[in-house]
Structures are given as structure tokens and as C-alpha cells.
Amino acid sequence: MDMFKGFQKSLTCFLCSSLGGQITPFASRTFQYTKEQLGQAEDKTQLPPDYIDLEKRVDALKAVHQKMLAVTSQYANEPYDYPPNIKETFQDLGRTVSEKVNLLSTATSPAEAQAALTAPPTAKPQPKTFAHALARASLAGSQTLHQQHTSAGEDPLATALEKYALAQERVGEARLAQDAQIQSRFLAGWNTTLNTNISFATRARKNVEKARLTLDAVKARVKGTTWKIAGVGGAPRADVHDDHELSNEAQExxxxxxxxxxxxxxxxxxxxxxxxxxxxxLRNLAELIAAQMEYHKKAYEILSELAPVIDGLQVEQEASRAADFSLH
Structure with missing residues (x-):
């Protein structure tokens, strides 16, 4: 009982803290909210069913945006598919695969070839994507085979790896182009919807709740609702004194x-x-799909061009091997 008396006293001090002991709108709403939370409010204005349905739909839309953005925000993180176990050096990332291939094409000795592979960077470090990592690894493997190749002609696998490296670099660039489109055409739009449009709706709903609490607080006050303490061990309860009709001022x-x-x-x-x-x-989602389609289309076209070339190298190597066996 003493606990509830102390609580009621604290509320009274809080409510009457403004000038002249008048209850501020904020304090009145807070008092009403507290009564409702403790189950002491006699009447609570109900919101229309259609309004509640709209609230549920907006909450669902908000949840969808938060869930999708939690995943798709990775498109703004360049190395989202970069293998974590790879240890690439600054020199590895210094130049593009295309630049290294051009430098290697003019090398006349193993030393020059090695210098081409470790040439100082000319721009920012190369992208850390899975495709770019594949390209760099393939080119490095190609050069390792070339350096150890002592027979006449080219090493077929070394040649194939170099061509694969160039193709994978193009795939990696296509992936970066996809990511840029998704960031500008999907992520930006969905973030705006979540942080602006849905936030406006949230603010409007809060204004409704404030207005409702104010209305119910006014009703309780002008009708004479007060807090009284129940018997020992009981909880505070609200009693309503409605012995006379409301005055015109109260009704207004x-x-x-x-x-x-x-x-x-x-x-x-x-x-x-x-x-x-x-x-x-929905328009933003269509843009997301279009960017993904464009990327996969380009990747398919790049690899489709490469596949018959690699197949041709394989056929040539098998034919050469068969010829060698026939001679023996």
C-alpha cells in the first residue's frame, strides 16, 4: 500500500510541475498512458478497424524493407564474394590483369616477365571480387607454367589460363557494374521508402496516439476520474464521479x-x-532484377566466347599427344 501511495505522489508531483500547478499536455498524456498500462483506465477510445488494418499493412511493408535491405545492402560492399582465405599482396592488386598481359606480351626473358607481374600500380588497388581473384590466380598460374615450359611452342594450359584470366576480369567488371546499378536503382529507392515514406507514416501514427491519449485524458479529467488506493495488497483503481452532467466548458x-x-x-x-x-x-525491385539479368547475361556471353577457344586448345593438345604416341 505504501508503495502505491508513493507512486501516486510521484505522479502528482510530475503532473503539477508546470506553472501554476497546471497539467501540461505531455504530462496529461503520460499520466493517461501510465493508467492504461496499469489497467486503471475506465474507457479507451478505440481506433477504427480500417485504420488498424492500415497500420498492420504498413508494419508488414516496413518488415519487408528491413529484411530485404539487410541482405541486398551487401551490393554496396565490394568484396561480398571475395574468398576470405586468399592472401593477396599489394603487388598482386597493383595492376589489372589486362595491363599485366600487355606487359607480359613484350617480355623477352623470365626476368622481364616477373617484372611485368610485379610492376608498380598505376591506379587504385584492383577490386576484391571473386571473379577478379580468379583472374589474378589464373594469370599467376599461367606465368608459372610458361616459365617452366621448355618445349617448342606454347604450353596449352598456360595459354588457356591466361585467356580465362582475361575473361574472368571482364566478368568481375560486369559484376561491379551490376552492383552500381543496384545501389542507385534499388537500394537508394528502398532506403528512401523505409527512412522517409514509412517514417512519415510512423510519425503520423504517433500523432494519432498522442491525440487519442489527450482525448481520453480530457474525458477522464472532466468526468472526475481519480485514482484511489484499494485495500491492503490491492492495486490502484480508477473511480468515476459522474453525479452531474458535464458543463458547457467541459463539453467543449x-x-x-x-x-x-x-x-x-x-x-x-x-x-x-x-x-x-x-x-x-515494385519499380525498384524490377530494376534489381534487370541489373541481375544484365550481369548474368554478360557473364554468359563472355564465357560463351571463351568456351570454344578452350575446347579448341584441348582438342589440339589431345591431337598432339595422340601423334606423339603414334610415333612411338
Whole structure:
């Protein structure tokens, strides 16, 4: 019992802390909210079912955006598919595979070839994507085979690895182009919807809740709702004294609070409908799919060009090997 008396006293001090002991709107709403949380509010204004349905739909839209962005935000992180076990040096990342191949084409000795592979960088470090890592590893493997090749002609596998390296670099560049498109055409749009449009709806809903709490607080006050302490071990309860009709002043105060509640509710309904009806999220999703399609199309075209070349090298090597066997 003493605990509840102390709690009631604290609330009273808080509510009457403004000038002249008048209850501020914020304090009044806080008092009403506390009563509701403790189950002491006699009446609570109910929101229309259609409004509650809109709230649920907006909450679902918000959850979808948060879930999708948690995954797709990786498109803004360049090395999202970069193997964590790879140990590449600054020199490895210094030049593009294309640049190294051009330098290697003019090398006339193993020393010059090694110098070409470790040439100082001419721009920023090369991208850390899986395709670029494949390209660098393939080119390094190609040169290792070339340096140890003592027979006449080219080493078929070394040649194939170099061509594969060049192709994978192009695939990696296509992936980076995809990521840039997704960042600008999908991530930007969905972040705007989440952080702006849905946030506007959240703010409007908060205004509705404030208006409702104010309305119910006014009703409780003008109708004479007070807090009283129950028997020992009991909880505080709200008693309503409605022995006489409300005064004109009190009725006007309730009507004013009701008008504000209706206005805020109508505004929130409009904002939520606008958020739910906008085609922007679907348009952004279409852009995401288009960027992915373009990337996979380019990757397919690049590898489709490469595949018959590698097949041709394989056929030549098998034919050469068969010829060698026939001679023996």
C-alpha cells in the first residue's frame, strides 16, 4: 500500500510541475498512458478497424524493407564474394590483369616477365571480387607454367589460363557494374521508402496516439476520474464521479480533443494509404532484377566466347599427344 501511495505522489508531483500547478499536455498524456498500462483506465477510445488494418499493412511493408535491405545492402560492399582465405599482396592488386598481359606480351626473358607481374600500380588497388581473384590466380598460374615450359611452342594450359584470366576480369567488371546499378536503382529507392515514406507514416501514427491519449485524458479529467488506493495488497483503481452532467466548458474541451483526434486519424490514413499505394518499391525491385539479368547475361556471353577457344586448345593438345604416341 505504501508503495502505491508513493507512486501516486510521484505522479502528482510530475503532473503539477508546470506553472501554476497546471497539467501540461505531455504530462496529461503520460499520466493517461501510465493508467492504461496499469489497467486503471475506465474507457479507451478505440481506433477504427480500417485504420488498424492500415497500420498492420504498413508494419508488414516496413518488415519487408528491413529484411530485404539487410541482405541486398551487401551490393554496396565490394568484396561480398571475395574468398576470405586468399592472401593477396599489394603487388598482386597493383595492376589489372589486362595491363599485366600487355606487359607480359613484350617480355623477352623470365626476368622481364616477373617484372611485368610485379610492376608498380598505376591506379587504385584492383577490386576484391571473386571473379577478379580468379583472374589474378589464373594469370599467376599461367606465368608459372610458361616459365617452366621448355618445349617448342606454347604450353596449352598456360595459354588457356591466361585467356580465362582475361575473361574472368571482364566478368568481375560486369559484376561491379551490376552492383552500381543496384545501389542507385534499388537500394537508394528502398532506403528512401523505409527512412522517409514509412517514417512519415510512423510519425503520423504517433500523432494519432498522442491525440487519442489527450482525448481520453480530457474525458477522464472532466468526468472526475481519480485514482484511489484499494485495500491492503490491492492495486490502484480508477473511480468515476459522474453525479452531474458535464458543463458547457467541459463539453467543449472534449469536442476540441475529439476534433483533433479525428483530424490526426484522417491525416494518418492518407499518409499510410500513400505509402502502401506507391509503385516505387515494385519499380525498384524490377530494376534489381534487370541489373541481375544484365550481369548474368554478360557473364554468359563472355564465357560463351571463351568456351570454344578452350575446347579448341584441348582438342589440339589431345591431337598432339595422340601423334606423339603414334610415333612411338
Amino acid at each position: 474541451e472534449i469536442e476540441k480533443a475529439e476534433d483533433d483526434f479525428v483530424t490526426q486519424t484522417e491525416e494518418a490514413v492518407g499518409v499510410m494509404k500513400n505509402v502502401l499505394d506507391t509503385p516505387e518499391p
